[in-house]
Structure formats: C-alpha cells, structure tokens
C-alpha cells in the first residue's frame with residue numbers, strides 16, 4: 001500500500017499546481033492531467049468542452065448490468081486565492097510539516113485524487129462492478145456549475161439515470177468531544193438579495209426627510225432584528241440527537257432535539273455556535289453596504305446586500321415574501337440568486353447510507369454515522385433535483401480549524417488525511433461496485 005500512498009501524494013501535488021481559480025476557471029489543463037493519469041492506467045475517458053477551456057471529464061468502468069450507474073463526482077475548479085494572505089504559494093503543491101498545501105487541497109482536489117485512485121484500483125483488481133461506475137470530474141462548481149454538472153447532465157443522459165452520486169460535503173468531525181461521520185444528504189439553499197432606496201441628494205449640512213441611506217438602514221435593521229425560528233428538520237433532528245444524546249451541563253439536559261429546543265439554555269448554546277445555528281435556522285446576513293462616497297454629500301441611492309441561506313425544507317417564495325414585508329415600502333428588494341432549485345433532501349434510510357456506515361465502522365470502529373446538511377451549495381443539488389440519491393462524504397478526520405481554511409488562506413491536507421481518504425474511498429468504491 002505504501003507505493004500507492006506515495007503515488008497519490010505526488011499526483012495531488014501536481015494537480016494542486018494547476019491553477020483552476022474560478023473565475024475564470026480555465027480547467028482544461030487540470031482535466032487533461034486527469035485524462036493522462038487514467039490513460040496510463042489503461043482507462044479511456046471522454047472530455048466534454050462546455051466553452052473554451054471549460055472542460056469536463058467522464059470515464060467509465062463497465063458494469064454487469066445496463067443503466068443506473070454509480071457516479072464518483074468531483075469538481076476541479078477552486079475559489080480564488082489571495083496570495084498575500086498565504087505563507088506558501090497557493091499553487092505550489094508544497095509539503096510542510098506533514099501537510100500538502102494548496103488551494104483546493106480540501107475543496108476538493110484531495111478528494112478528486114482519492115476518487116481517481118479508487119477508480120483505477122477497481123480496474124487494477126479486475127473488479128467488474130454490478131453497475132457502471134462513472135468517474136466524473138467537472139468544472140465550474142464554485143460559480144454555479146452551468147459549464148460543469150448542469151452541462152454534463154444535458155450532454156450525457158445516462159447521468160440523469162444514476163442510482164447514486166457521491167461527492168463533497170461531509171467528513172469525520174469531532175462534535176461535543178465525540179467523533180462522528182457526517183454524511184451530507186441535503187444542503188442549505190441560496191437566497192441572496194439586496195435592498196435599494198433612492199432619495200434626495202445634496203449637501204450634508206441641510207438634510208431633507210427623504211434620505212436613501214436612512215431608508216436602507218431602517219429596512220436592514222428590521223431584517224436583521226427578525227429571529228428566524230429554530231426548526232428541527234428531520235435530518236438535523238437525526239444529526240443532533242446523535243451528537244447531543246444524553247448530554248448534561250452547559251445549561252441544559254438533552255433529551256431529544258424537539259423537546260430540548262424549547263429550553264432557553266439550549267437555545268442559547270446552539271444559537272451562539274455558528275455551525276449549529278446555521279443547521280437549525282435560516283440565516284440572513286448583510287455583507288455589502290453601498291452608499292455615498294464623500295462624508296459631506298448625501299447620496300441619492302443606497303444599497304445593502306444580504307447573503308441568505310435557507311433550510312432545505314424552506315420555500316423560497318415565502319421566504320422572499322417575509323423579507324419584503326420586513327423591508328417595508330421605503331426600499332425595493334431585488335433578488336440576486338436563489339429560487340431556481342428546490343431539491344428535496346436525499347433519504348438516508350438507503351443501502352448507500354448503510355454501505356457507508358459499514359465502511360466507516362471498518363475504518364473508525366463504532367462511531368455514529370449521521371445524516372448532515374451542508375451549509376454551502378454544491379453540485380449535488382442538480383442530482384437531488386432529479387430525484388437521484390446524492391451524498392457528500394469524504395472519509396478524512398478534519399479538525400475544525402483545518403475546515404475553516406477551505407475558502408481561506410493556507411488551505412492544506414495532512415498526509416495522514418490523504419492516506420485516510422485514499423483508504424476510505426477505495427473501500428467505499430469497492431463496496432459501491434457490489435450494489436445491484
């Protein structure tokens with residue numbers, strides 16, 4: 001196995017050196033790199049160009065039966081890295097203190113390499129899966145997936161018929177001192193918008209009663225003062241019952257989520273934890289404030305932008321109605337993104353979930369394997385919208401501060417994590433190949 005680890009480490013370092021910052025993406029070189037690795041292993045792949053330099057790759061190991069393929073999905077683009085905030089070159093693939101550094105190490109080039117190696121391993125071991133296993137590497141995820149998964153679902157109808165898709169979104173994480181496996185079965189929905197007001201301009205020394213910035217501030221105040229209710233949606237109910245079960249102290253005694261949410265101590269505890277808070281309610285956060293440019297000039301227009309994330313069970317239109325009501329009549333509410341997709345969470349009483357639990361027990365022993373909601377949006381939503389069971393899970397033990405580097409500075413993956421990911425993904429893909 002040693003040789004395989006070294007190979008995977010080397011592959012990841014090379015892969016991280018290909019700059020796929022999106023925008024602009026320009027993922028073609030990264031896709032050609034994957035094609036080369038597959039070719040060396042004797043596996044043919046197809047490249048799909050959605051736009052100049054915006055490439056996707058699909059490779060397939062034929063199964064015994066037709067249709068209903070299993071898809072190993074990953075994206076090869078990364079978010080932009082601000083080099084001045086990094087201690088190393090974000091596209092250097094450097095190894096330091098047992099970590100491989102680089103933009104995309106966690107999100108999600110590390111997982112791409114593990115899926116790639118696990119896929120090649122099937123071929124090496126001469127395994128014929130029950131159903132086709134598809135390795136699908138796409139572009140454009142970080143900016144919405146139009147040239148990536150959305151494009152591929154149109155180009156390759158077989159993907160729409162998938163029985164199962166696995167990609168990013170969950171890890172082994174320690175919560176409340178207990179290690180558990182988060183298997184993401186749903187994600188929060190994007191509902192970004194801005195509010196806008198106009199008013200009378202002029203010199204700051206003689207203000208009228210019609211001031212644009214005052215209107216957006218009043219509206220924003222009413223929006224951010226609103227307390228979105230905690231909701232024990234079924235996935236979060238299962239997750240939190242798993243991690244809090246039997247817990248005492250910290251101002252509450254946990255019985256079950258629904259009951260304990262009625263207790264002030266628990267409400268405060270989860271409300272003050274940004275991770276738990278985001279799992280339990282909609283969040284609406286002002287991010288950009290735009291108004292005048294000179295301290296003594298009253299602007300005629302003002303804007304405040306909000307990043308809002310809804311629980312998977314929320315209805316976008318009714319959310320926007322609430323926002324409009326809160327904003328009042330002085331401002332205009334303009335949606336930016338959201339509302340286009342209403343995917344239902346994937347079920348977790350499935351053989352795929354059981355299969356993952358089995359693999360996890362093999363690696364980690366009897367830890368809880370819990371359904372989870374990803375706070376950000378991923379490409380899995382496209383598959384869930386089609387009713388395909390789609391999970392986000394990468395079997396590595398990820399401490400919280402490593403997780404936070406994901407879209408920040410000095411993103412990295414430890415060599416131990418990469419080994420863990422390689423081993424776990426290989427086992428998982430083997431298991432998936434046995435499902436009829």
Ligand SMILES: [Zn+2]
Pocket residue numbers: 075107108141168
């Ligand atoms: Zn990602």
